[in-house]
Amino acid sequence: MRGFGFTEHGGSDRLRYVEVPEPEPGPEEVRIRVRSAGFNRLDRFTLAGIPGVNVELPHVLGSDGAGVVDRIGSSVSDLRLGARVLLNPGIWDGTCDACRAGNEALCRNYRILGEHTQGTVAPFVVIPRRNVHPLADRLSFAEGAAVPLVFETAWRALKTVGGIAPGDRVAIVGAGGGVATAAVQVSKYLGATVAVVSRSAAKEGPTRRLGADDFLVFDDEHPLDRVLWQWSEKRGVDLILDSVGTPTVGRSVRSLARAGRVVVIGATAGPTVEVDLRTLFWRQASIRGSTMAGPREFLEVLDPINAGRLHAVIDSDWPFERAAEGLLRFDSPDLFGKIVVSLPDETGSSN
Numbered sequence: 001m002r003g004f005g006f007t008e009h010g011g012s013d014r015l016r017y018v019e020v021p022e023p024e025p026g027p028e029e030v031r032i033r034v035r036s037a038g039f040n041r042l043d044r045f046t047l048a049g050i051p052g053v054n055v056e057l058p059h060v061l062g063s064d065g066a067g068v069v070d071r072i073g074s075s076v077s078d079l080r081l082g083a084r085v086l087l088n089p090g091i092w093d094g095t096c097d098a099c100r101a102g103n104e105a106l107c108r109n110y111r112i113l114g115e116h117t118q119g120t121v122a123p124f125v126v127i128p129r130r131n132v133h134p135l136a137d138r139l140s141f142a143e144g145a146a147v148p149l150v151f152e153t154a155w156r157a158l159k160t161v162g163g164i165a166p167g168d169r170v171a172i173v174g175a176g177g178g179v180a181t182a183a184v185q186v187s188k189y190l191g192a193t194v195a196v197v198s199r200s201a202a203k204e205g206p207t208r209r210l211g212a213d214d215f216l217v218f219d220d221e222h223p224l225d226r227v228l229w230q231w232s233e234k235r236g237v238d239l240i241l242d243s244v245g246t247p248t249v250g251r252s253v254r255s256l257a258r259a260g261r262v263v264v265i266g267a268t269a270g271p272t273v274e275v276d277l278r279t280l281f282w283r284q285a286s287i288r289g290s291t292m293a294g295p296r297e298f299l300e301v302l303d304p305i306n307a308g309r310l311h312a313v314i315d316s317d318w319p320f321e322r323a324a325e326g327l328l329r330f331d332s333p334d335l336f337g338k339i340v341v342s343l344p345d346e347t348g349s350s351n
C-alpha cells in the first residue's frame, strides 16, 4: 500500500509517498481502514530523527487516526467489522511494573503510534484492540482524528500531573497549537480561570471563542513573568502549561503562586533553561514533566468529547495527495488547531 512518510530522515524535502506492506493484525490487534489521520509536531521530530528511537524504513507518519474496523485479530471478539472508531496513539505493554501498578503512561516500553510504529497516514494501520474506541455519531472522521493525542496530553498534564483544582488560575503559554486548543477547553471544563499567553495578538479571537477568560500578549518589553504577575493580581499563577522551553520556562517559574506548578510538555524553542531555585523553594513550587497519557485518562477525556462538551479544533483538512502541504502548516504563524489528512473509503469516495 501507499503511505505518506519518508525513506530517509531529514528535513521536509525528504517527505515522500512510500510503498509499505499492507499490515495484518496479530491475535490481539485490529486493522483500521483510515478515513482521517492527524499530524502532530512529533511527526516533524520523527522525520528529523529522534536520538534513541529507531524507526523502520520506509516509515509512515501520523499518530492520530479515525476510520472503520477492517480486519480483526483471532483473539478479538468484541468489535464488529465496519464499526467507526478512533485510536489511542499511546501503546503500553501491560506487563511491566508500571503497567501492573496501573501507571501505563509510565510504561517502560511506552510507544507512540506513528513514531515507534508505522503510522496512520496510509489506507490501513494495525493497532492493539485496547487502543481502539468507538467514534461517537456526532463526530466526523476528521474530528475523530483531531482529538486523541492533544486531548490526552492536555488532560494528563493539567489533571494528573498538574493537579488542577476548581478556581485555580491557569496559564497556557503559546496559542494555536493543538495541545493549547485542547488545554484551554480542558482547564475551563475542570473549573479553572484560564489565560493564554502568546507573542501573537492575532490568535486572541479564536482563543477566546474556545473559552479562555483572558488573552495576554508578551514581548521583550512586556516579558512573560511581568504580564502573568499583573494578570494574577500579584498573587501568582497556580498552574502553567509550557511547551516552549528555553525562552519561557524560567519566567514561567517566576510567575508561580505558592505551591504553584509549571508543567512542561515540550520544548519547541529549546531544551535548556536557567531557573532561580530560590523561587522554587521559597514558594514551594515545582516543575514537572508530562507526556501523553494512560488508558484511563484517555477514557476520562473522551467522555466530555463524546458528550459535545469539548471540541476538536481543526486548522485544515487535506486530501491524502496533499499531505506534505498539510505537514508544512506547522511552519505557518497562523496555525490554529489540528492538521488533518483525509483518505477516501474503499469505494474511493471522500465522506
Ligand SMILES: [Zn+2]
Pocket: 092, 093, 094, 095, 096, 097, 098, 099, 100, 104, 106, 107, 108, 109, 110
Ligand atoms: Zn508497561
